[in-house]
Amino acid sequence: xxxxxxxxxxxxxxxxxxxxxxxxxxxxxxxxxxxxxxxxxxxxxxxxxxxxxxxxxxxxxxxxxxxxxxxxxxxxxxxxxxxxxxxxxxxxxxxxxxxxxxxxxxxxxxxx
Amino acid sequence: xxxxxxxxxxxxxxxxxxxxxxxxxxxxxxxxxxxxxxxxxxxxxxxxxxxxxxxxxxxxxxxxxxxxxxxxxxxxxxxxxxxxxxxxxxxxxxxxxxxxxxxxxxxxxxxxxxxx
Numbered sequence: 284x285x286x287x288x289x290x291x292x293x294x295x296x297x298x299x300x301x302x303x304x305x306x307x308x309x310x311x312x313x314x315x316x317x318x319x320x321x322x323x324x325x326x327x328x329x330x331x332x333x334x335x336x337x338x339x340x341x342x343x344x345x346x347x348x349x350x351x352x353x354x355x356x357x358x359x360x361x362x363x364x365x366x367x368x369x370x371x372x373x374x375x376x377x378x379x380x381x382x383x384x385x386x387x388x389x390x391x392x393x394x395x
Numbered sequence: 396x397x398x399x400x401x402x403x404x405x406x407x408x409x410x411x412x413x414x415x416x417x418x419x420x421x422x423x424x425x426x427x428x429x430x431x432x433x434x435x436x437x438x439x440x441x442x443x444x445x446x447x448x449x450x451x452x453x454x455x456x457x458x459x460x461x462x463x464x465x466x467x468x469x470x471x472x473x474x475x476x477x478x479x480x481x482x483x484x485x486x487x488x489x490x491x492x493x494x495x496x497x498x499x500x501x502x503x504x505x506x507x508x509x510x511x
Contacts, residue, residue, distance in 0.1 A: 314499075323432075325502045325504040326502040327502075328501065375499070380450050381443070381489070383428070383440065
């Protein structure tokens with residue numbers, strides 16, 4: 284079953300604008316990760332935020348984590364047409380099988 | 396590029412047949428996880444192999460089975476294929492360590508399976 288939900292399901296913006304995607308999850312986590320997927324191909328790891336961190340930056344990406352609300356957000360600044368893709372959040376479980384549980388994804392379209 | 400490879404890239408099978416998908420993990424990684432991604436959905440965990448043993452399983456029936464080899468590559472086998480098995484199958488490699496808060500998985504490009 285899906286761990287959580289991304290919001291919005293689809294987002295369309297103009298090149299140069301910022302894109303914000305939100306993710307909610309249900310159980311306690313070790314970390315939360317964001318992945319990008321182009322055209323139904325493999326997942327590309329973007330950024331990881333640990334359960335004891337609140338904010339993390341990587342280039343044009345900014346991720347926040349609020350464990351009290353079980354939610355995270357991904358901000359992509361100064362978007363480019365090449366950022367067009369599906370974005371998924373995933374939480375890493377504790378326990379011997381460290382499985383990733385994914386949300387349903389946000390389809391981002393950046394218009395030139 | 397993650398260094399994780401999968402074969403074949405595409406596959407067409409008919410209902411009732413059996414299929415084997417293959418995955419080579421990134422150098423130095425001893426754990427392989429398999430995920431099924433239906434169209435328009437997020438990936439769902441099938442199972443994980445660590446040092447040649449199944450190390451956890453998601454909500455998938457026994458006709459989904461796997462193997463891991465001494466070189467840490469892995470196979471996913473699906474018997475008695477059903478139409479709903481049509482999906483993108485992703486494998487991911489990792490090396491679980493002491494610091495689980497930093498742990499991540501690296502995905503291959505996937506195998507797209509179509510069951511007719």
